[in-house]
Amino acid sequence: MASETNETREKSLNFLEEIIEESIAGGETRIQTRFPPEPNGYLHIGHAKSICINFGLAKKYGGKCNLRFDDTNPVKEDVEYVDSIKRDIQWLGFQWELERYASDYFDQLYEWAVVLIKKGLAYVDDQTQDEIRENRGTVSVPGTPSPWRDRSVEENLDLFTRMKNGEFPDGAKVLRAKIDMAHPNMLFRDPIMYRIIHAEHHRTGDKWCIYPMYDYAHGQSDSIERITHSICTLEFDVHRPLYDWFIQALDIFPSHQYEFARLNLTYTMMSKRKLLKLVQEGAVMGWDDPRMPTICALRRKGYTPASVRNFAEMVGVAKRDNVIDLGKLEYCVREDLNRVAQRRMAVLNPLKVVITNYEDDKTELFTAINNPEDEAAGTRQVPFSKVIWIERDDFMENPPKKFFRLSPGGEVRLRYSYLIKCEEVVKDEGGNITELRCTYDPMSGGGSSSDGRRVKGVIHWVSAADAVEAEIRLFNPLFTKEDPDDVAEGQTWEDNLNPESMIKITGYLEPSLRDIPVGRAVQFERVGYFCPDTDSTPGHLVFNRTVTLKDSWAKINK
The missing domain is CATH 3.40.50.620 (HUPs)
Structure with a gap:
């Protein structure tokens, strides 16, 4: 033995x-x-x-x-x-x-x-x-x-x-x-x-x-x-x-x-000279731009020290040069953040929901779990009111089988709170859905319903009256090719820059996100991991996407 x-x-x-x-x-x-x-x-x-x-x-x-x-x-x-x-x-x-x-x-x-x-x-x-x-x-x-x-x-x-x-x-x-x-x-x-x-x-x-x-x-x-x-x-x-x-x-x-062997990552440029050129020409916001491979950029993006150390251990020490899939680094980030990051609710592609049988001026507080992986993380209070935001993708007017979210006449549970049922779909003159009118079951708060029925779908939401509006920066790889130096004749590595490496949108966040320290990543439930950016001010919050919940972009690009 x-x-x-x-x-x-x-x-x-x-x-x-x-x-x-x-x-x-x-x-x-x-x-x-x-x-x-x-x-x-x-x-x-x-x-x-x-x-x-x-x-x-x-x-x-x-x-x-x-x-x-x-x-x-x-x-x-x-x-x-x-x-x-x-x-x-x-x-x-x-x-x-x-x-x-x-x-x-x-x-x-x-x-x-x-x-x-x-x-x-x-x-x-x-x-x-x-x-x-x-x-x-x-x-x-x-x-x-x-x-x-x-x-x-x-x-x-x-x-x-x-x-x-x-x-x-x-x-x-x-x-x-x-x-x-x-x-x-x-x-x-x-x-x-x-x-x-x-x-x-x-x-x-x-x-x-x-x-x-x-x-x-x-x-x-x-x-x-x-x-x-x-x-x-x-x-x-x-x-x-x-x-x-x-x-x-x-x-x-x-x-x-x-x-x-030195570390080489897919979709990543390590040349100090070329990184300097990106900074000098304004292709990125600076050395700490979250799309850059610099350590200060990883920190700004919300990566944890433990995730970087775990990644270094995962790739090991080799004698021959090789290229490591960027997905492995992101995997290490997800694994660590899943363990340590607190959960919050945020809606990034909002659809307005009016709960018609809820009192106009009423606000309730529901208890939400901060991290199911960490009992010591405790709980927080989340406000609920008559008008809420939900993700637009959580509603389908003509849903396929096994669509367990909201649809006309269908029911879904709002995480931590009530069951709601879609009664009416409101559209604009162009046929675009602008609002859902729903009813709620007053007896379903806390996870039970008045008649004991079970609903498979659970979606996140944010109270419109209490929501914090924020600029959300969705980051993707800085380059479109695994090897940024792989160029056709007459092109340069700069032709491989990804025009969609940063997408800015407006999101609505639960109010507790106003107090999250800059650089500390949290999980937007069902969406991904995000952290407040150094560009944030009291009147204008900015959140960076640290990493998605799943390695979706790598599959798409391959």
Whole structure:
């Protein structure tokens, strides 16, 4: 039995967990990971998976996870992004051990660059970026060595010092590692370590005018923090040999990099550059537009941290890139909201119902359950009056068999309250139904009827006199194709934008919805999950559709 248990446990481990357990079995006494975002944009759902992996592995194995900002390009970075990243990580439910920045290590990185120059493993190159690119060669053609590749150590040290001191303009010189211009891995063909950028850094001000490249700074920053498992997405696997080369050349703490498949979602664009274009061109309302894949957008839309964490666990950790159905993310959101979200009644496609035998000025309060999945959620009082709104789809003039909602001469129960019977259908001159006139059974309140008859249909409603009018935003996928980059000749990915990704309608809500906090999703009974938007004001409520009750759009589009 024990062996079966162990075998089951082994099968449940992902490959990163297997690596860590092998490290522990080999004598590793501490596990240290890090999450290293660039502060040049907002995090998206792919980053959320990486956050869950890095922080989750540290937690599982009793280790620690640092937050380290890769702030090596002052031109693109901003404190706004730093703050948003920290907010997103904490919203997901994680807390870092140490908050660090690559800029914390600029002095050390500079000293190590000097060490490499002295070892003959780095040199100052006067070529332009275009010349360096042209002379790098191709996969099948070796690169051409720089004319300045064989400068003396003394000359390189002098020029590098002068680069640091600001004597040269942007682009005039770079520091390159001296490795192998014929190496099959293109990244080994004398990669750039430092470039000149005369720009103020958000943390170091104007102290530096040379900044390290990612491939030079990343591994050494890991080493300084004594990271045991540097976990990156799969596109960095080709960078790993260079990561190891710098560490070995400097003879410093041997951090090691491991790669997992990045998260790709159907109907979703993850390119930071393309997302920025959507924002700049006004195709969306901003980085936190609920149609965007950013974490701040998911939060605004009403997603819960638990649902995102559950999704990351569901998709798992793979070694090969794949595309995950967006429906899986929405499934996780539904599952969590079904458990935690309170229920409310709202009518989004209203049809007026007048209850003719109900007193004109009378208002009653009925007790409604807040969440049948959670007894502790309690109940609330819902007002009822002579005129109510119901969903237009809950009435059919000529219903088919097994239509258990309202029809002429038919009865239906109003949720939590009375049975009503449709006596008359009122139409306008164009034949459109404008109103139903019904009677109610005064003895049927609370779930029973005067003669003991049973009615199958139960529909939701809102008292017209007490209803809160609100703008309802119905969100659909931002793109019409599973792969937004799948375009016909002469088209661009922007041609795949969904013109119906946001539909605005007016809905009528029960009065308790006026007090729901912004961002907290509730279930509109029989309709879907919705939450108040940040655009809401006391005089104008706005609700976003978080997710439908069922995965209807995916079936339609397929």
